[in-house]
Amino acid sequence: MAEKTIPYKIYLEEQEMPKAWYNLRADMKNKPAPLLNPATKKPMTAEDLAPVFCDELIAQELDDTTPYIEIPEEIREFYKMYRPSPLVRAYCLEKKLQTPAKIYYKFEGNNTSGSHKLNSAIAQAYYAKKQGLKGVTTETGAGQWGTALSMACSYFDLDCKVYMVKCSYEQKPFRREVMRTYGASVVPSPSETTEVGKKILAEHPGTTGSLGCAISEAVEVATKNPGYRYVLGSVLNQVLLHQSIIGLETKTALDKYDIHPDIIIGCAGGGSNLGGLISPFMGEKLRGEADYRFIAVEPASCPSFTRGTYAYDFCDTGMICPLAKMYTLGSGFIPSANHAGGLRFHGMSSTLSQLYDDGLMEAVSVEQTEVFEAAETFARVEGILPAPESSHAIRVAIDEALKCKETGEEKTIVFGLTGTGYFDLFAYERYNNGEMTDVIPTDEEIAASIAKLPQI
Amino acid sequence: MAEKTIPYKIYLEEQEMPKAWYNLRADMKNKPAPLLNPATKKPMTAEDLAPVFCDELIAQELDDTTPYIEIPEEIREFYKMYRPSPLVRAYCLEKKLQTPAKIYYKFEGNNTSGSHKLNSAIAQAYYAKKQGLKGVTTETGAGQWGTALSMACSYFDLDCKVYMVKCSYEQKPFRREVMRTYGASVVPSPSETTEVGKKILAEHPGTTGSLGCAISEAVEVATKNPGYRYVLGSVLNQVLLHQSIIGLETKTALDKYDIHPDIIIGCAGGGSNLGGLISPFMGEKLRGEADYRFIAVEPASCPSFTRGTYAYDFCDTGMICPLAKMYTLGSGFIPSANHAGGLRFHGMSSTLSQLYDDGLMEAVSVEQTEVFEAAETFARVEGILPAPESSHAIRVAIDEALKCKETGEEKTIVFGLTGTGYFDLFAYERYNNGEMTDVIPTDEEIAASIAKLPQI
Numbered sequence: 001m002a003e004k005t006i007p008y009k010i011y012l013e014e015q016e017m018p019k020a021w022y023n024l025r026a027d028m029k030n031k032p033a034p035l036l037n038p039a040t041k042k043p044m045t046a047e048d049l050a051p052v053f054c055d056e057l058i059a060q061e062l063d064d065t066t067p068y069i070e071i072p073e074e075i076r077e078f079y080k081m082y083r084p085s086p087l088v089r090a091y092c093l094e095k096k097l098q099t100p101a102k103i104y105y106k107f108e109g110n111n112t113s114g115s116h117k118l119n120s121a122i123a124q125a126y127y128a129k130k131q132g133l134k135g136v137t138t139e140t141g142a143g144q145w146g147t148a149l150s151m152a153c154s155y156f157d158l159d160c161k162v163y164m165v166k167c168s169y170e171q172k173p174f175r176r177e178v179m180r181t182y183g184a185s186v187v188p189s190p191s192e193t194t195e196v197g198k199k200i201l202a203e204h205p206g207t208t209g210s211l212g213c214a215i216s217e218a219v220e221v222a223t224k225n226p227g228y229r230y231v232l233g234s235v236l237n238q239v240l241l242h243q244s245i246i247g248l249e250t251k252t253a254l255d256k257y258d259i260h261p262d263i264i265i266g267c268a269g270g271g272s273n274l275g276g277l278i279s280p281f282m283g284e285k286l287r288g289e290a291d292y293r294f295i296a297v298e299p300a301s302c303p304s305f306t307r308g309t310y311a312y313d314f315c316d317t318g319m320i321c322p323l324a325k326m327y328t329l330g331s332g333f334i335p336s337a338n339h340a341g342g343l344r345f346h347g348m349s350s351t352l353s354q355l356y357d358d359g360l361m362e363a364v365s366v367e368q369t370e371v372f373e374a375a376e377t378f379a380r381v382e383g384i385l386p387a388p389e390s391s392h393a394i395r396v397a398i399d400e401a402l403k404c405k406e407t408g409e410e411k412t413i414v415f416g417l418t419g420t421g422y423f424d425l426f427a428y429e430r431y432n433n434g435e436m437t438d439v440i441p442t443d444e445e446i447a448a449s450i451a452k453l454p455q456i
Numbered sequence: 457m458a459e460k461t462i463p464y465k466i467y468l469e470e471q472e473m474p475k476a477w478y479n480l481r482a483d484m485k486n487k488p489a490p491l492l493n494p495a496t497k498k499p500m501t502a503e504d505l506a507p508v509f510c511d512e513l514i515a516q517e518l519d520d521t522t523p524y525i526e527i528p529e530e531i532r533e534f535y536k537m538y539r540p541s542p543l544v545r546a547y548c549l550e551k552k553l554q555t556p557a558k559i560y561y562k563f564e565g566n567n568t569s570g571s572h573k574l575n576s577a578i579a580q581a582y583y584a585k586k587q588g589l590k591g592v593t594t595e596t597g598a599g600q601w602g603t604a605l606s607m608a609c610s611y612f613d614l615d616c617k618v619y620m621v622k623c624s625y626e627q628k629p630f631r632r633e634v635m636r637t638y639g640a641s642v643v644p645s646p647s648e649t650t651e652v653g654k655k656i657l658a659e660h661p662g663t664t665g666s667l668g669c670a671i672s673e674a675v676e677v678a679t680k681n682p683g684y685r686y687v688l689g690s691v692l693n694q695v696l697l698h699q700s701i702i703g704l705e706t707k708t709a710l711d712k713y714d715i716h717p718d719i720i721i722g723c724a725g726g727g728s729n730l731g732g733l734i735s736p737f738m739g740e741k742l743r744g745e746a747d748y749r750f751i752a753v754e755p756a757s758c759p760s761f762t763r764g765t766y767a768y769d770f771c772d773t774g775m776i777c778p779l780a781k782m783y784t785l786g787s788g789f790i791p792s793a794n795h796a797g798g799l800r801f802h803g804m805s806s807t808l809s810q811l812y813d814d815g816l817m818e819a820v821s822v823e824q825t826e827v828f829e830a831a832e833t834f835a836r837v838e839g840i841l842p843a844p845e846s847s848h849a850i851r852v853a854i855d856e857a858l859k860c861k862e863t864g865e866e867k868t869i870v871f872g873l874t875g876t877g878y879f880d881l882f883a884y885e886r887y888n889n890g891e892m893t894d895v896i897p898t899d900e901e902i903a904a905s906i907a908k909l910p911q912i
Contacts, residue, residue: 007470008536014463080464081548081839092537110566112841112876154836174630174881180888181835379637380610383537385568420568422878425630432636 008091010253012084018248021071021241024279025064025351027286030358032064032237032350033325036312041456044322052219052321054229056127060238067283069241071123078122078155079245082111087253088417092381094401101404103397104261105417106250106277107384112178113148115387115419116273117233120242121145124231125152134227135159139189139214142342142389143168143175144419145233150182159228160184163191163217167208167337175423189214196220196318210334211345216318234270235315235324235349243276250414251280261292263400265415267392268296268305268363269342271349277416278361285360295400296352296363297392299371300440302335304328304348305356305363307446312456313347323454326353329441330449336439340368340427341388346449366395367438372431374398375421387419388427464547466709468540474704477527477697480735481520481807483742486814488520488693488806489781492768497912500778508675508777510685512583516694523739525697527579534578534611535701538567543709544873548837550857557860559853560717561873562706562733563840568634571843571875572729573604573689576698580687581608590683591615595645595670598798598845599624599631600875601689606638615684616640619647619673623664623793631879645670652676652774666790667801672774690726691771691780691805699732706870707736717748719856721871723848724752724761724819725798727805733872734817741816751856752808752819753848755827756896758791760784760804761812761819763902768912769803779910782809785897786905792895796824796883797844802905822851823894828887830854831877843875844883 025031034043049058060069071079090103108116128136135158140146146162153160162184169176169188176186189209190197194217200207207213215232222230233239254261264281266274274296284290296305304327314331315321328347335344348356355361368388375391377398378384386394397415404411421428430436481487490499505514516525527535546559564572584592591614596602602618609616618640625632625644632642645665646653652672656663663669671688678686689695710717720737722730730752740746754761760783770787771777784803791800804812811817824844831847833854834840842850853871860867877884886892 009470011467014465112835112839114878151839155839173885174878177881177885177888178841181832181841181884183836376637379568380639383568383607383611385634385637422570422630425633428637429629429633432633 004257006089006257009086009088010257011086012249012252014080016252017076017079017084018245019071019076020068022244022248022279022283023063023067023069023241024244024283025237026067027283028354030354032354035322035324036456038319038323051223052230054124054127054131054133056130057124057238060241061236072126075123075126082118084249085110087250090382093378096377096381097398097401097405099401099405100408100410101401102410102412103401104414106246106414107417108246109384109387109417109420113144113151114422115144115148116243116246116276117145117148118151119245119276120233120239120272121148121152122155123242125149125156125158128229128231129156129158133158133229135161136229136231137161137218137222138231138233139163139211139218141165141168141211141344143172143423144342146184146186147175147178148233149231150179150184153184154182161221162186163189163214165189165209165211165214171426172423189217191217194220196320200317208337210317212317212331215316216320219316219320234272235345235347237351239272240275240279240349240351243272244279246273246276246416247279247281250277259412261414262411263293263295263413265295265297265393265396265413267343267389267416267418268298268348268352269389270345271352273416273418275349275352282355282360294361295396296356296361297396298363298365299339299343299392300365300367300438301339302329302344303365304346306365309450310353310357311453313453315347323456324350326350327356329446330452332452333449338437338439341424343389343392364396366392367440369436369438371395372436384417385421386417387421388424390416390418393417460713462545462713465542465544466713467542468705468708470536472708473532473535473540474701475527475532476524478700478704478735478739479519479523479525479697480700480739481693482523483739484810486810488810491778491780492912494775494779507679508686510580510583510587510589512586513580513694516697517692528582531579531582538574540705541566543706546838549834552833552837553854553857553861555857555861556864556866557857558866558868559857560870562702562870563873564702565840565843565873565876569600569604569607570878571600571604572699572702572732573601574607575701575732576689576695576728577601577604577608578611579698581605581612581614584685584687585612585614589614589685591617592685592687593617593674593678594687594689595619595667595674597621597624597667597800599628599879600798602640602642603631603634604689605687606635606640609640610638617677618642619645619670621645621665621667621670627882628879645673647673650676652776656773664793666773668773668787671772672776675772675776690728691801691803693807695728696731696735696805696807699728700735702729702732702872703735703737706733715868717870718867719749719751719869721751721753721849721852721869723799723845723872723874724754724804724808725845726801727808729872729874731805731808738811738816750817751852752812752817753852754819754821755795755799755848756821756823756894757795758785758800759821760802762821765906766809766813767909769909771803779912780806782806783812785902786908788908789905794893794895797880799845799848820852822848823896825892825894827851828892840873841877842873843877844880846872846874849873
């Protein structure tokens with residue numbers, strides 16, 4: 001039987017879009033460890049979490065048994081503005097590499113926030129609005145999440161306060177302007193607007209901030225202001241749930257053309273994109289229906305999976321958030337300022353951590369100069385300027401395709417292209433000028449940071 | 457009979473993409489006036505044009521009788537990387553405006569060059585390659601065209617030299633880096649690398665450049681270097697021909713859902729987007745098969761149609777290019793530095809000029825503060841941050857939709873959303889800070905510039 005001709009871009013019809021998110025935890029035998037209350041060290045209850053998070057999102061966070069959770073109509077309407085996203089056959093990249101491998105990527109960058117983050121931002125804004133809140137607070141590093149949340153809040157007419165890591169705030173003024181265009185207020189972190197910010201500034205004058213510190217500030221503001229809650233763009237189970245739309249669409253598109261992927265690759269910072277992309281495929285693997293190789297790609301400068309430890313840790317520098325069991329480099333770990341783009345979180349999604357610990361997933365770390373080399377190759381042949389984060393996945397997809405070239409295997413590789421690099425040209429400029437270098441933390445640095453983990 | 461449900465985004469299938477460009481001039485009774493040789497004042501022959509342009513493009517430039525010109529296979533393959541582009545039903549904007557009007561936009565911004573310019577860039581690069589050239593030269597103002605050409609040249613492995621108007625080069629370093637990532641060399645104009653650049657610098661020390669001046673430099677370099685030709689991103693007939701793909705796809709998508717537009721709106725700088733969008737619809741109007749209102753929208757700071765004169769003029773400041781008959785403000789006219797974005801060319805496509813002169817098309821001019829107000833409204837409800845250029849069309853589409861609200865008419869409005877504003881955040885910042893102003897040229901300024909038109 002003749003193979004169906006596969007177009008460059010597979011677009012689903014609107015009516016083929018998923019109507020429910022898939023909750024991978026429901027199919028996990030070893031469930032991810034629960035969040036712990038930092039005071040009592042006991043599992044966080046919905047009541048414990050209520051001052052920080054929206055009620056409905058807490059329910060999703062704690063639900064590890066319901067396999068499908070309906071996507072509310074209002075969110076599905078918003079999704080239609082920029083979804084379904086295309087699954088692209090990388091014909092030009094295959095040709096460039098002269099590989100027998102078949103390469104596909106799910107492209108999540110075709111929306112103004114420039115990344116997949118909007119998938120969860122709109123869900124979180126919706127539930128905040130439904131609860132009758134005035135607004136939400138959050139942190140942003142590279143700026144993708146902050147931009148996505150600004151767009152989502154503007155749509156539902158919610159106030160949005162973003163604590164932006166100071167070095168990004170200064171290096172990416174245009175990200176800030178996009179957020180302002182969507183009506184958000186953006187504060188460089190650490191700031192004098194919070195107690196935790198003041199404390200950090202007193203202890204580390206001149207610090208350019210970190211994600212963990214910005215989280216602490218955003219949480220403080222949410223808990224001190226009536227009508228506000230805190231929202232987070234990665235790491236949490238609820239975020240992976242919302243991001244499952246990436247994997248569900250990918251699977252529907254592949255199934256339409258009878259394509260069975262061998263390897264599925266995603267970059268991993270907190271795990272939102274990777275967790276979303278692999279969800280339905282990992283579900284099949286857990287249920288014994290199919291097998292796949294999953295590869296998490298992280299930066300060598302922030303290697304939570306490959307050099308971290310699996311333990312309970314704080315999610316933030318101020319240590320005011322719940323404790324999560326995860327692969328972590330320690331909440332005090334800050335990647336070198338030399339590191340470009342996102343993927344700078346010290347920890348990792350609890351769900352993905354458990355899967356990795358159970359040997360269901362692989363992880364590799366890559367250095368940023370080789371990442372930008374892959375980014376440039378990709379941009380030139382596929383016509384999309386990728387975000388540095390996404391380019392980690394490109395790097396490993398190319399490496400796997402080149403292995404196929406050596407062995408002659410016709411493997412099918414799928415990777416997540418999470419976003420575009422329009423706001424990362426400062427980093428591209430360094431690369432173009434030959435000024436980009438790699439800085440890898442020493443064993444001593446990582447050991448020192450891990451030594452400070454809380455005792456559970 | 458029940459109306460078909462119209463999705464948020466109408467995507468054509470790959471096989472529905474046009475296989476030929478439509479040459480509107482073939483259906484025009486009053487043909488656009490020919491280019492004239494600046495020395496002899498006689499119509500330019502293919503031989504006259506050969507030192508500047510690629511042979512096949514010259515043939516397309518001079519052909520005003522062949523209605524359809526086949527799109528070569530290699531170009532169609534490249535188009536598949538980012539086309540077909542979506543025709544979007546602006547449900548959210550309609551709701552926001554509470555208008556009975558039905559609004560659609562053809563979105564050309566979902567490619568890394570960020571605009572429709574890639575449609576012609578890839579065609580021009582293809583013909584240059586086919587002719588065995590080493591490379592091409594061009595100018596760029598806001599940077600969309602330069603970026604598009606860099607991508608196209610990288611794809612066909614051609615050298616690409618871009619003369620970038622100096623004020624843009626300095627205000628938009630990131631545009632420059634995208635071009636460099638695609639392997640182009642980018643020179644701020646005026647420069648010391650050309651005779652015409654040196655002359656302009658001597659006469660106007662400290663000038664921040666203009667499009668007309670950058671054109672002169674690029675043409676000089678093309679004609680003095682063996683194996684190089686000059687390419688242009690707008691104004692020319694060949695460019696409108698390539699851009700007809702926008703209109704052809706739009707028409708196919710509308711026809712699929714039995715939608716008949718009443719008003720078709722596009723921004724107009726040199727006319728490439730507007731000319732491409734309206735082509736097949738204007739063809740129907742010229743052949744008496746259907747009627748439409750066409751509206752060209754131009755900035756009040758560079759009002760070629762609405763305040764210019766219809767006459768032969770130079771396309772460049774150095775007066776080395778052929779003379780074109782067009783609506784013009786005079787080749788010495790430079791819009792206020794306060795003007796954001798592109799649409800700064802002093803003249804206009806000869807084809808569109810003839811259609812406008814024949815009363816087949818309307819034109820309006822709008823001020824930039826009202827343009828950015830429309831841009832912000834649009835970004836907030838439609839989730840796309842528009843380029844300033846495209847936002848001129850949004851402004852008038854909104855105005856027309858609001859007129860429908862008053863009269864209760866259910867008109868169908870289609871406009872061209874040519875690109876995204878990721879590289880225009882300097883201008884958005886000025887708007888967000890309330891620092892943006894309008895500067896409109898005085899009658900005296902325009903009269904003085906027009907007084908210097910060549911005598912034909």
